[in-house]
Amino acid sequence: MLNERTQPEDEPQSTAGNFEMCSTKGDDTSRTILWCAPRAISTAVAKCLSFIEDCEVWFELYSYARAARVEYKYQTQLDIPMEYLGNEEIFQKVKGMIDILANTPFEADRLPYGSIKRLLEDSTAKHVFAKDMGMAMTEGYRDYLPKGYRHTFLIRHPYRALLSYRKMIYNHFSGLGLFEGDAADENKFDIERDDRFLPSGYFLKELYDFWRYLQDTNIDRNPIVIDADDLLSNPRGVLSAYCHAVGLPYGDRLLTWDASTEAFTKMVAPGDRLIMDMVHFYGTAMKSTCFLPPKTMPSRDELPPDVIRCSDKVVKYYDEMYDRRLKI
Numbered sequence: 211m212l213n214e215r216t217q218p219e220d221e222p223q224s225t226a227g228n229f230e231m232c233s234t235k236g237d238d239t240s241r242t243i244l245w246c247a248p249r250a251i252s253t254a255v256a257k258c259l260s261f262i263e264d265c266e267v268w269f270e271l272y273s274y275a276r277a278a279r280v281e282y283k284y285q286t287q288l289d290i291p292m293e294y295l296g297n298e299e300i301f302q303k304v305k306g307m308i309d310i311l312a313n314t315p316f317e318a319d320r321l322p323y324g325s326i327k328r329l330l331e332d333s334t335a336k337h338v339f340a341k342d343m344g345m346a347m348t349e350g351y352r353d354y355l356p357k358g359y360r361h362t363f364l365i366r367h368p369y370r371a372l373l374s375y376r377k378m379i380y381n382h383f384s385g386l387g388l389f390e391g392d393a394a395d396e397n398k399f400d401i402e403r404d405d406r407f408l409p410s411g412y413f414l415k416e417l418y419d420f421w422r423y424l425q426d427t428n429i430d431r432n433p434i435v436i437d438a439d440d441l442l443s444n445p446r447g448v449l450s451a452y453c454h455a456v457g458l459p460y461g462d463r464l465l466t467w468d469a470s471t472e473a474f475t476k477m478v479a480p481g482d483r484l485i486m487d488m489v490h491f492y493g494t495a496m497k498s499t500c501f502l503p504p505k506t507m508p509s510r511d512e513l514p515p516d517v518i519r520c521s522d523k524v525v526k527y528y529d530e531m532y533d534r535r536l537k538i
Contacts, residue, residue, distance in 0.1 A: 344417030
């Protein structure tokens with residue numbers, strides 16, 4: 211849970227045991243990507259870490275590159291290229307499509323996978339922290355992973371994540387008047403039927419598959435996994451361990467931060483106003499000042515049928531990653 215009051219500090223605890231402590235480049239610089247699924251408090255993590263000195267934060271560029279491909283395919287039955295150069299006109303069309311869906315202007319040259327890879331690799335910042343979605347790195351897209359980055363993962367129980375996602379996506383698209391029929395009724399809305407951006411693995415299977423891919427190919431034999439509830443319950447312990455593992459400087463000043471939204475204007479996003487404009491997606495995190503303990507886990511009888519159905523199909527992937535999480 212996020213709120214605008216100070217979280218009591220916990221005593222520091224041991225961080226040894228199940229991860230490698232290293233800086234990505236072996237010096238005082240770092241390159242880190244946090245892969246997650248929607249509604250895993252990752253936006254608050256990005257805001258928190260943006261207050262590290264000399265840290266450049268990249269915000270969901272691959273995720274929106276995937277969304278652009280989904281929408282263009284939906285409207286034209288065609289695939290868009292992976293590179294911007296020579297395909298500028300196509301990406302201007304794509305931009306127009308998703309400008310409407312997101313209700314915010316995108317930058318056309320930040321939508322191709324090839325552009326994102328090069329931009330991340332070319333960054334000269336002392337520390338680069340990117341947060342993105344595992345669904346954007348399914349098979350066929352992994353050639354566009356940037357070189358020199360440490361890959362880490364943030365998970366959240368599907369009951370929490372999918373319930374929050376259902377509310378977010380319904381509020382956003384119904385607010386734009388894009389739902390009709392049963393989809394326009396929140397009680398009858400079904401994320402599996404009515405949300406064309408929902409991946410077949412409900413976000414968690416895609417995240418899990420990418421996590422396994424990194425290990426199976428020896429790109430990273432032991433990717434760091436943190437759990438959202440662990441972070442909310444013990445922000446000092448989990449955050450300090452995470453930062454130490456990836457080479458980010460940690461200080462207790464990161465446990466509370468400014469309620470201002472100014473930090474988001476400095477992040478590199480697919481559109482310069484994307485975070486500010488998409489309030490149903492990011493509004494709570496934008497105004498946050500700290501991490502608060504998690505609320506009680508919702509019971510099955512509190513969940514809509516679509517959330518139960520989708521959660522049951524993927525909870526085993528969450529459980530396996532949870533067993534391998536960073537334990538404090």
